[in-house]
Amino acid sequence: MNASSVIRGGTVVEASWSGPADVLIRNGKIAALLEPGAVVADPTVQTIDAVGKLVLPGGVDPHCHVGFTSGEFTSLDSYAECTTAAVCGGTTTIVDFAIPRPGQRPLDAAIAQRAKAVEGLCDSALHGCVVEWDDTTADQLKTMADNGIRTVKMFTTYAGESMADAHTILRTMQTTRDLGGMVIIHCESDAIVVDAQTRAAGAAGIDAAHMACTRPEIAEAAAVAEILAIAESQHAPVYFVHQSTAEAVELVADARKRGLVAFTESVTHHLVLDDRAYTGEEPERFVCCPPLRSAEAVEALGEHLFTGHITTIGSDHCCYDLGQKQSHRHDVRAMPNGLPGVETRLPVIFSRYVNDRGLSASRFVQLSATNPARTNGLYPRKGSLMPGADADIAIWDPQTRWTVGVDQLHMATDYTPYEGMELKGRPTTVLVGGHVVVDHGELVDATPRGRHIEANPLDFREMAIGCIPMA
Template sequence: MSILIRGGTVVNADRAFKADVLCFGDKVVAVGENLDAPSSARVIDAGGQYVMPGGIDPHTHMNLPFMGTVTADDFYTGTAAGLAGGTTTIIDFVIPNPRQSLIEAYQQWRGWAKKAAGDYTFHVAITWWDETVHRDMGVLVRDHGVNSFKHFMAYKNAIMADDETLVKSFRRALELGAIPTVHAENGELVYQLQQDLIKRGLTGPSSHPLSRPPAVEAEAANRAIAIAGVLNTPVYIVHVSCAESLEAITRARANGQRVYGEALAGHLIIDDSVYQSEDLEFAAAHVMSPPFRGKHHQDALWHGLRGGNLHTTATDHCTFCAEQKAAGRDDFTKIPNGCGGVEDRMAVIWDKGVNAGLLTPSEFVKVTSANAAQIFNIYPRKGLVAVGSDADVVVWDPEGTRTISAKTQHAKGGFNVFEGRTVRGIPTTTVAAGKVVWHNGELTAVEGAGRHIDRPAFSAVSAR
């Protein structure tokens, strides 16, 4: 069946123009003015609205096993929530346990993801090192559509990668045409600061940001970038949350190094006052790493997106319900880290970015979709509204409003960090893989309709 999106303004990363968009099967088959609709076509009226490539959230954790429990959102509920918010593709993480086979872990995650309602693909974390890891990285790239590997510089005594692992994995990625990504926090400093705070009896959630100050993040970002620079690999820094970390990226880019940075919707909008709440459950609900930061960091992140030193926006969607968060009631280091957002990212970024004049609509498309597609090599299949691209399209009403609330959201976990904010600029229709999955507030996501998206290795010519 065909879908004709009629009368809107198509916004791509490079320009905006009036055009109708015709989808057939799972592809866009025509973009132009006054397109004829096949008689069977469903016609979506996009008059006065923008028609943009579906959002890509390059950082989510659905169904993540953690401390004997598992995140509230699985791949179905998580991707469905994304579709309701205009996000049609997620990039999730395979996180092997130390000593676990990469391939085995990868297959586990692929199994969990079968129920996804939207498209998905995976970064694979390198949490340890030996020759089998070296070998399996090759297998993943060649046979399984993986072209990015994740490294945690934090989480000492768990999944933290030391410098030796970083060096060996970055080099291997280069050889394979894959891009290394890092969670940048100095795990040793975090660990020592946590110990100190606990020793001093400061066990509540307000200690969480004290254990992970900006300098801890900036150090690690700078180190990862230095290693990448010396080895001549590109590198992608996930969830850049503070001015100091962004400065490390900006410096490196000014020196011609290919470094990419990701900002989370939460870090762009929420500040660290949340940790001072007397409602400890509320404070704990905001515990994620890196933590929310002081207000001037938000300005810095917006400037980073605007000036081209940050490239993508994500959520690190990783939901835990209040009972799960309560595991850290007496020790903030035991609070499961994570917040949601996959459903709200597009709207809050439009509201605070485009409405505020910080971003143009085309820049919005860049940072919510096109850049992620290019960096992770699924462009122009994703990230572009054009003939031949996947029929992942969001119709965006710049005048529509919505008040965000955990009560009305589709994501699980019972909490929303954006609770009570009214945004202007919302998706009225989401088309994913050629199907209308969200329309005028009705979600028609189908469990299992999502597909794994293979991402080819970078070739010399495609490297950016």
């Protein structure tokens, strides 16, 4: 069988199985998975040695903000910079957001952001965003869906900037449902958040050290309950981003038991870091929304990686630097919220949950690649190593030990919230479309091969079945 390259000797890990296999690649696609040693050596075929390593589908990060403007701040990375960091961390597809600025149409924001995809080292997809409904919104959403943008983000907080009211959320749910798409929701009750911030400002303080009390857990649970009710009334699918508490996750799981198509995303920092970070010398390094929770809440949330109640793991990557974070260190209402994480998403979760806590490698693949591809209409082109899929592959050394340091990362910032964390396991070789872009942990090919990948109409029955844990 002709092939342009072959990965030999590794253990292939899919969402539903794993085992020894050689991977044949032809014309940027997976051509076949074969018994080890079945391919006769051919000097014209590139051979990649994966003995002792895991061969995984490249990660799909469902939650990245690239060059994102919020208030007075814009995150610092371009598509080239974000995707460089992504591939070095084992991620080969990102899903970005086109969040309109005040007065900008959702369609125009999407067109502008989509055009940047060609700058990337890997492929990308896109979430749209609706803030306010008007008589043109339905047609804009149809045009976006016709161009492969089928997921639409909405916020229940940030009044006056990106917050959508309940009427807008309901109408957007109706429209995206009928277009084979889905609304994805940032859930925090704005009224509860504003009240908590006001009380904090008049008491303990509104600085970064008090971030945890300014956006309490109950704000998340209250908004999730309201959005689930709207979705159930419309028989509309819904996806919740960065859920940070077990209570919020369980609300969604209970709705699934009632027959609603609903999905939970958690993110790396909520699964690993806790609110003790706000007691350090630079608490602004950890200001994100929702905030980091207590150690007990982190433990309870992490358990749902094993129960299956969490569908995907994203990064919620926002590449601000310390100067931006510190410019309003005494008032988190003005500080840019968000943490850099596209490069560290997979290594941190692999170390803390696969190596330390026994999460199966197949479940790791499901959470970090296959389910994000499914819920964004990209599967099986992405998130799989089955024949016909794009040859986006991350070869992992599960045993290598290393210490996270900003000096060895590639994100366009001067800090990482995981500075000094000791990890076990990381990707050593990464392929994008069959091309080796990372080798022995070093970036070796910075060619921009990025494409905007159009999402297929979402098959909600297949998604609901396919996202059930198999391992």
